[in-house]
Amino acid sequence: MLSFAQILISGILTGALYALVGIGLTIIFGVMRVINFAHGELLMVGMYISFFAATLLGLDPYVSLLIVAPALFVIGVLIQRYLINPVLKAPEFNQILVTLGVGLVLTNSAQLLFTADYRQVRTAYSSLTWGGNLAISVPYTVSFLLALAITAALYVFLMRTDLGKAMRATAQDREAARLMGINVERVSMVAFGIGAAAAGAAGTLLMPVYYLFPAVGEPFTLKAFVVVVLGGMGSVIGATFGGLILGAVEAIGSLYASTGYKDAYGFVIFLLILILKPSGLFGRSRV
Amino acid sequence: MSAAESLLELVTLTKNFGGLVAVKDVSLSVRAGEIVSIIGPNGAGKTTIFNLISAFHRPSAGDIRFLGRSIAGLSPHRVALMGIGRTFQIVKPFPNLTVLQNVMAGAFARTDDIRAAREKAFSVLEMTGLAERAAQPARGLTLGGRKRLEIARCLATDPKVILLDEVVAGLNPREAEETINLIMRLRGLGVSAVAGVEHVMRVVMAISDRIVVLNHGQKIAEGPPAEIARDPQVIEAYLGEEYHHGR
Amino acid sequence: MKPPAGISPRPPWRSRLAWGAAVALLALPLLVSSPYYLSLLVMVFLWTTAASAWNLLGGFTGQLSLGHAAYFGVGAYAVALLGSRFGVSPWLGLLAGAAAAVPVALVIGGVCFRLRGPYFTLATIASTEVLRQVALNWRSFTNGAVGLSVPPLFVGVSRAPYYYATLALAALTLLVSARLTTSKTGYWLQAIREDEDTAQSIGVDTARYKLLALAISAVFVALAGGIFAGYLSYIEPDIVLTVGLSIQICVFAIIGGLGTVEGPVLGAFLLTIASELFRSSFKQAHLIIYGVLMIVVMLFMPDGLLGQYRRWRSRPATSPAGSKGVRA
Ligand SMILES: Nc1ncnc2c1ncn2[C@@H]1O[C@H](COP(=O)(O)OP(=O)(O)OP(=O)(O)O)[C@@H](O)[C@H]1O
Numbered sequence: 001m002l003s004f005a006q007i008l009i010s011g012i013l014t015g016a017l018y019a020l021v022g023i024g025l026t027i028i029f030g031v032m033r034v035i036n037f038a039h040g041e042l043l044m045v046g047m048y049i050s051f052f053a054a055t056l057l058g059l060d061p062y063v064s065l066l067i068v069a070p071a072l073f074v075i076g077v078l079i080q081r082y083l084i085n086p087v088l089k090a091p092e093f094n095q096i097l098v099t100l101g102v103g104l105v106l107t108n109s110a111q112l113l114f115t116a117d118y119r120q121v122r123t124a125y126s127s128l129t130w131g132g133n134l135a136i137s138v139p140y141t142v143s144f145l146l147a148l149a150i151t152a153a154l155y156v157f158l159m160r161t162d163l164g165k166a167m168r169a170t171a172q173d174r175e176a177a178r179l180m181g182i183n184v185e186r187v188s189m190v191a192f193g194i195g196a197a198a199a200g201a202a203g204t205l206l207m208p209v210y211y212l213f214p215a216v217g218e219p220f221t222l223k224a225f226v227v228v229v230l231g232g233m234g235s236v237i238g239a240t241f242g243g244l245i246l247g248a249v250e251a252i253g254s255l256y257a258s259t260g261y262k263d264a265y266g267f268v269i270f271l272l273i274l275i276l277k278p279s280g281l282f283g284r285s286r287v
Numbered sequence: 288m289s290a291a292e293s294l295l296e297l298v299t300l301t302k303n304f305g306g307l308v309a310v311k312d313v314s315l316s317v318r319a320g321e322i323v324s325i326i327g328p329n330g331a332g333k334t335t336i337f338n339l340i341s342a343f344h345r346p347s348a349g350d351i352r353f354l355g356r357s358i359a360g361l362s363p364h365r366v367a368l369m370g371i372g373r374t375f376q377i378v379k380p381f382p383n384l385t386v387l388q389n390v391m392a393g394a395f396a397r398t399d400d401i402r403a404a405r406e407k408a409f410s411v412l413e414m415t416g417l418a419e420r421a422a423q424p425a426r427g428l429t430l431g432g433r434k435r436l437e438i439a440r441c442l443a444t445d446p447k448v449i450l451l452d453e454v455v456a457g458l459n460p461r462e463a464e465e466t467i468n469l470i471m472r473l474r475g476l477g478v479s480a481v482a483g484v485e486h487v488m489r490v491v492m493a494i495s496d497r498i499v500v501l502n503h504g505q506k507i508a509e510g511p512p513a514e515i516a517r518d519p520q521v522i523e524a525y526l527g528e529e530y531h532h533g534r
Numbered sequence: 535m536k537p538p539a540g541i542s543p544r545p546p547w548r549s550r551l552a553w554g555a556a557v558a559l560l561a562l563p564l565l566v567s568s569p570y571y572l573s574l575l576v577m578v579f580l581w582t583t584a585a586s587a588w589n590l591l592g593g594f595t596g597q598l599s600l601g602h603a604a605y606f607g608v609g610a611y612a613v614a615l616l617g618s619r620f621g622v623s624p625w626l627g628l629l630a631g632a633a634a635a636v637p638v639a640l641v642i643g644g645v646c647f648r649l650r651g652p653y654f655t656l657a658t659i660a661s662t663e664v665l666r667q668v669a670l671n672w673r674s675f676t677n678g679a680v681g682l683s684v685p686p687l688f689v690g691v692s693r694a695p696y697y698y699a700t701l702a703l704a705a706l707t708l709l710v711s712a713r714l715t716t717s718k719t720g721y722w723l724q725a726i727r728e729d730e731d732t733a734q735s736i737g738v739d740t741a742r743y744k745l746l747a748l749a750i751s752a753v754f755v756a757l758a759g760g761i762f763a764g765y766l767s768y769i770e771p772d773i774v775l776t777v778g779l780s781i782q783i784c785v786f787a788i789i790g791g792l793g794t795v796e797g798p799v800l801g802a803f804l805l806t807i808a809s810e811l812f813r814s815s816f817k818q819a820h821l822i823i824y825g826v827l828m829i830v831v832m833l834f835m836p837d838g839l840l841g842q843y844r845r846w847r848s849r850p851a852t853s854p855a856g857s858k859g860v861r862a
């Protein structure tokens with residue numbers, strides 16, 4: 001029983017990071033109706049920035065959030081401005097291929113520049129635990145809390161600020177938003193920037209507990225989709241729960257079945273949800 | 288009119304979208320070679336009726352009978368192959384195919400042979416006045432051309448009845464005239480037509496054997512054009528000034 | 535009623551060109567004995583096969599599958615597993631793989647075709663990923679990540695037999711593809727790509743035709759995968775069951791020209807040669823180039839190289855005199 005509780009807790013802690021990746025994807029989808037197939041690769045870029053901030057500047061991975069998030073925001077804005085915006089009116093087919101291309105370029109550039117080596121940032125607290133017998137990882141817990149804090153901040157931003165409201169209005173009806181005087185081009189850039197920053201932030205939060213290599217992002221793109229599909233495309237709250245559920249399911253699945261299939265559980269759920277309840281477990285609410 | 292001589296028959300057809308009743312208890316019978324117009328203002332339920340007949344929507348209640356047999360619950364392609372053709376209010380040509388290829392795609396409903404399909408397509412293009420545009424990609428056509436292409440592609444499937452959703456909306460008077468002439472010729476081919484029209488025009492009144500007036504999803508009147516034009520309920524609910532002062 | 539120009543049969547120079555190319559291709563191994571160039575061409579033919587087969591579904595039918603590695607993997611694993619576990623001849627394995635691809639395609643298609651657009655694409659990725667996980671984790675049967683050695687299809691060191699086998703397979707795929715463009719099935723597949731609702735309204739059973747396109751496509755990709763496995767003599771999940779492979783297959787078709795018969799050939803040829811040139815200088819470069827090309831093509835010439843070329847050629851045709859007969 002102890003191990004069940006332990007596994008479930010660690011699953012939920014990981015789930016918050018999945019949620020953050022998914023939220024980035026869902027914001028981009030909500031505002032632009034574009035599915036970003038390069039999302040995991042943005043997470044990977046965030047991890048590399050965090051890694052080099054730690055090894056070259058000696059920054060703690062959590063502190064490097066302050067560099068990673070703005071950097072990814074800028075990268076996101078540039079990608080939107082120069083690559084996504086031109087295909088916004090093109091068929092979905094073309095949009096998918098453009099974002100896939102971005103992902104290919106990012107992963108393989110990383111491999112070219114930094115080799116395929118696995119890397120890790122060890123910190124003083126990397127192997128600390130708390131909770132007595134439950135032995136809950138301290139860095140996982142910190143990452144979990146930070147991920148929840150960032151999620152909450154994003155939610156408040158969307159609900160309370162003018163820019164956030166403009167984003168929601170654009171998500172609801174792009175043309176109506178334009179007529180209301182909202183600069184939807186700028187809103188789209190900001191949305192992509194925020195989406196990318198969320199992915200980068202999730203990568204940074206993974207840094208103390210995970211390892212890094214150029215293709216690390218690939219499964220995260222798919223996981224982000226699973227999260228978003230679970231929660232309903234375009235819903236921030238849905239994605240949050242989607243992330244936690246995915247984390248828990250992966251953990252429980254690897255306890256009762258096989259660890260090897262950990263990644264497959266998510267995909268099976270994903271296929272089932274898409275088929276049985278395409279609007280997601282939490283209905284249709286948009287950003 | 289007896290069921291035996293009717294080609295297409297709607298029996299107390301009803302369609303709800305959630306709480307909204309888009310079509311309510313509509314009954315209608317169309318005989319072979321007859322041209323029936325369904326008129327009604329924006330949102331009256333014309334498109335929904337077409338979507339029901341062509342099986343793009345499932346009826347919430349009621350039945351659709353074609354050649355004496357219920358077709359409710361069949362899939363759209365089966366209904367199409369049985370001989371119910373349709374056009375779309377928002378025209379949907381195959382944009383990257385040529386005009387000829389668009390129509391050939393329709394002709395393949397009745398043949399597996401490419402030569403036969405091409406011949407059929409050319410004869411339909413000739414009839415619809417699109418022959419000289421055969422090699423042009425459909426996306427380059429004007430709205431009028433695209434609407435005509437929709438009809439041509441549909442005719443190539445050899446329908447017994449053709450459902451025309453707003454075929455004249457958005458056309459200039461000359462294009463509208465040509466389209467109306469085309470519909471008139473359908474009768475000679477033994478093809479029935481059910482046309483949905485939002486705005487009433489004298490021409491529509493002139494070509495229709497029968498007019499059905501729809502309002503808020505319900506049939507409020509039915510009869511020959513002259514009768515409809517005089518029906519006080521229709522005039523009040525819908526036609527009003529438009530018919531008298533409009534075009 | 536005469537068909538207008540442009541629909542008339544191809545001009546004779548084109549068929550002469552095709553015959554010339556065929557003779558040259560058949561004679562090539564007699565003239566070039568360098569195993570390096572022959573291997574390169576074997577890969578060109580395999581990718582031509584996979585890309586053309588993908589193009590039946592992706593280009594003609596408009597269903598952006600990023601899960602074709604699944605069928606490549608089924609073909610490869612059929613040869614490898616039947617050979618190494620049951621001692622079955624690789625040729626029988628090849629046929630078994632092609633046959634097995636059909637039910638796999640019908641199951642994957644049955645699930646994924648319920649979805650449209652990006653959801654469909656995602657579902658194809660996820661289904662391949664599930665297969666990869668099975669191949670990785672069912673160690674007692676598949677040997678997991680360690681992989682399997684594969685019996686060769688041909689004995690001896692000469693590359694020529696593989697050259698002819700892959701050439702024949704590529705030619706067959708192209709033939710099917712070309713036949714399709716002038717058949718009812720081809721028209722209806724394109725109708726589905728252009729607009730599913732309209733396609734249904736003229737009698738196309740869109741679900742059935744999509745499955746048909748996928749099944750044909752899967753068979754050829756599985757054959758390519760099977761020959762590839764025998765040729766490489768070793769496979770593992772991360773070679774034949776990756777999303778990267780799926781992307782690669784579709785990139786060839788897209789760069790060359792979606793929905794055309796020749797496009798995938800052009801794409802496979804140019805990209806295989808180009809990536810080979812760059813591979814010797816730096817290893818990851820070809821994938822970066824694929825990525826850049828994907829973006830550039832989608833932004834600036836979504837019809838691919840061939841489409842761009844045709845557009846460029848047909849530009850003078852807009853002159854009022856008309857240039858229908860100018861082609862001499
Ligand atoms: N798929 C749908 N889901 C929900 N409501 C729908 C759907 N299709 C139509 N409706 C609603 O049903 C009603 C009837 O619409 P319909 O399109 O049939 O009208 P119409 O007579 O064709 O009007 P128009 O002149 O605008 O074409 C409208 O209120 C419309 O909003």
Ligand SMILES: [Mg+2]
Nearest residue numbers: 333334335376
């Ligand atoms: Mg309508």
